[in-house]
Amino acid sequence: MRALVPAWAWLIGFVAIPAGLLVAIGLASPDDGVPPYVLGLDFGNFAAILSDSFYLGGFLGSLKVAAVSSLICLVLGMPLALGIARSPPARRPVLLLLLMLPFWTGFMLRIAALVGLLRDDGWLNAGLGLVGVAPIPMLHSDFAMYVGIVYDYIAFLVLPLQARLAGIDPALREAARDLGASGFAVFREITWPLARPGVLAGLALVFVPAMGEYVIPELLGGASSQTMGRVIWDEFFGNHDWPRASALAVLLLVALLAPAILARR
Amino acid sequence: MRHVKILLAAAFLAGLATAAHAQKREVNVFNWSDYIDPKALERFERETGIHVRYDVYDSLETLEGKMLAGHSGYDVVVPTSEPTFSRLIRAGALQKLDRAKLPHLANLDPALMARVASSDPGNAYGAIYLWGTTGIGMDPVKVAKLAPDAARDSWDLLFKPANAKRLAACGITMLDSAIDVIPSVLHYLGHDPNSAAPADLADAERALKAIRPYIRNFASGGAIEQMASGETCLALDYSGDVIQASVRAKEAAKGVSVKYVLPREGAQIAFDMLSVPKDAPHPAEALAFIDFMLQPDVMAGVTNIVRYANAIPASHDKIAAEIAGDTGTYPTPDLMARTFTVHAISADATRARSRMWARFKAG
Structure with a gap:
């Protein structure tokens, strides 16, 4: 029991208390003051959010961004994870290191680098210009946003997935091949079912943060990408309605936690 | 021999640092990015001995977020008249300026200060820094x-x-x-x-x-x-x-x-207003800083660097002709009358x- 004390302290200090503060501010009333709310039991924020289709639009926008990003990460990450998992054990640490190397620089720096890469007079367009292609506007588009999210999150999918894949006994695949299964059949019947917990863990690690992602859609995405991150930012900074912003954050948290808790049962 | 020199120099510097620390006065300034004449800060430090800690923001939202959360630690902030300056006044986040400590406030153009009165009745909370x-x-x-x-x-x-x-x-x-x-x-x-x-x-x-x-x-x-x-x-x-x-x-x-x-x-x-947060840790130094900035030659230097108009008529003859004569920066009275x-x-x-x-x- 005593061994769990640090874990509980961490959960209380960094999860329960911040979430409790969010709920408390979510139930406060907005006010001109420092801080700009008065604590209370104002359910109006939650009622306004649930009755206003504008917020649902933001939620659906985020849902789409998170789902598409997770799928792209899976499609690109699966071969990567297989490649790492099936390489000689001595070489795996080097491959994992290469995967994680970009994370040694700051997040903002990586996004700024992508801006430099994708802009109209950026490196990519300069390269296209050398072969006579007119500059293609890429920055501030859904394309740029997905490039940014996939680039930033794919390691979170690959790491748990490759760990899972590396644990699969190669003898199972060899047996299937010996019994005449095609390469694809082996993947479908053996690798995929055994890898599923890793796939689900990886997808969750991409999907959940992508739901609340603010910076990447803001810096790389176009004007039309309306996401929860941006909706909450607008309420907090644009409308100075901290209670409504907090209520939105609480509802987003509930929407993400509820399926996870239900799935555990 | 070289080592001795280095040691002596180090001891001397350490002595200086302690001396400075004993009477260290400082002011924490939070201003828009690319919005100052660095020479003005150097001169202020030289003349007053007050150390300036200078920090910048690139959006009013950033400033407002920090101010409304309270305990920002800043002594001088430069919110834009609307919507931020007026909202910070309503929220009680700013303190009234002590006019007795701001003799250079008289340098400001009364006609321009009058236009800020819709955000700050009586001009109690701010002095115009630059406008556009x-x-x-x-x-x-x-x-x-x-x-x-x-x-x-x-x-x-x-x-x-x-x-x-x-x-x-x-x-x-x-x-x-x-x-x-x-x-x-x-x-x-x-x-x-x-x-x-x-x-x-x-x-x-x-x-x-x-x-x-x-x-x-x-x-x-x-x-x-x-x-x-x-x-x-x-x-x-x-x-x-x-x-x-x-x-x-x-x-x-x-x-x-x-x-x-x-x-x-x-x-x-719109006017960017020099103002002092209610919980400023160094209010006296904040006023010293604001008063220093409101001198004609200091503001002329700022305008020459950042190319925004200031509100101090006496600074005009020290402003580069291409700036002072640009009707985009200093509109004609006729255009000025049509601004809102x-x-x-x-x-x-x-x-x-x-x-x-x-x-x-x-x-």
């Missing part, structure tokens, strides 16, 4: 080529779909700021720029949506980059940004020219505006 208008930045050569018959001193250039359509070819940038653009559109359409009436807002939305297809991008921190590089040839932007873009374009010498136009129909005028200030609108009206803005951007 929100109008049109353009590359006059490209604009004349694509729309030769369009008047270049009118909002029509941007808000008339026929003009915007032609100018889309060389690129149009829209300032990504509902609080700056919507009042300008309302004013252009003949409505009160502060109107919160749903019908007026719908009118503005229609006008904006009509030109939406021709807008290449939205710039949240101003369009300096886009204009200076020639990526776009028309922008709704702050005067100071456009003027800085013009300087950069000239330096780059790549055939891009940029000019600021205050449209003849009138434009929004905005004031705070209700939370629901703000929300209605920001949603309209989101719909407009989404296209």
Whole structure:
């Protein structure tokens, strides 16, 4: 029991208390003051959010961004994870290191680098210009946003997935091949079912943060990408309605936690 | 021998540091980025012995977020008259300035200070640092080529779909700021720029949506980059940004020219206000800093560097002629009379505006 004390302290200090503060501010009333709310039991924020289709639009926008990003990460990450998992054990640490190397620089720096890469007079367009292609506007588009999210999150999918894949006994695949299964059949019947917990863990690690992602859609995405991150930012900074912003954050948290808790049962 | 010298030097420096520490006075300044003359800070430190810790923000939201959370630790902040300065006053986040400690306050142009009174009745909470208008930045050569018959001193250039359509070819940038653009559109359409009436807002939305297809991008921190590089040839932007873009374009010498136009129909005028947070840890030093800045030669130096107009008439003869004579920076009295200030609108009206803005951007 005593061994769990640090874990509980961490959960209380960094999860329960911040979430409790969010709920408390979510139930406060907005006010001109420092801080700009008065604590209370104002359910109006939650009622306004649930009755206003504008917020649902933001939620659906985020849902789409998170789902598409997770799928792209899976499609690109699966071969990567297989490649790492099936390489000689001595070489795996080097491959994992290469995967994680970009994370040694700051997040903002990586996004700024992508801006430099994708802009109209950026490196990519300069390269296209050398072969006579007119500059293609890429920055501030859904394309740029997905490039940014996939680039930033794919390691979170690959790491748990490759760990899972590396644990699969190669003898199972060899047996299937010996019994005449095609390469694809082996993947479908053996690798995929055994890898599923890793796939689900990886997808969750991409999907959940992508739901609340603010910076990447803001810096790389176009004007039309309306996401929860941006909706909450607008309420907090644009409308100075901290209670409504907090209520939105609480509802987003509930929407993400509820399926996870239900799935555990 | 060298070692001895180094040791002696180190001991000397350590002694200096302790001496300075014993009577260390400091002031924490939080200002817009690229908005100061570095020489002014050096001179202030030299003359007063007060150490300046200088920090910058690039959006009012950043400033407001910190101020409304409280305990920002800053002594001097420079919020824009609307919406931030007036909201911080209402929220009780600023303290009244002690006029007795600000003899140079008398240097400020009373006519300009009077225009801030709608945000701060009696000018109790702030002194004008710099000011500007929100109008049109353009590359006059490209604009004349694509729309030769369009008047270049009118909002029509941007808000008339026929003009915007032609100018889309060389690129149009829209300032990504509902609080700056919507009042300008309302004013252009003949409505009160502060109107919160749903019908007026719908009118503005229609006008904006009509030109939406021709807008290449939205710039949240101003369009300096886009204009200076020639990526776009028309922008709704702050005067100071456009003027800085013009300087950069000239330096780059790549055939891009940029000019600021205050449209003849009138434009929004905004003031950045030197003010002191209520919980400032060093209020006396804050006032010393503000008073220092309000000297004509100091403000002339600032205007010469950042190219925004200041509010101290006595500084004019020390301002470079190309700045003082630029009607984009210092408008003629006639144009000045047609500028308008905005004031705070209700939370629901703000929300209605920001949603309209989101719909407009989404296209």
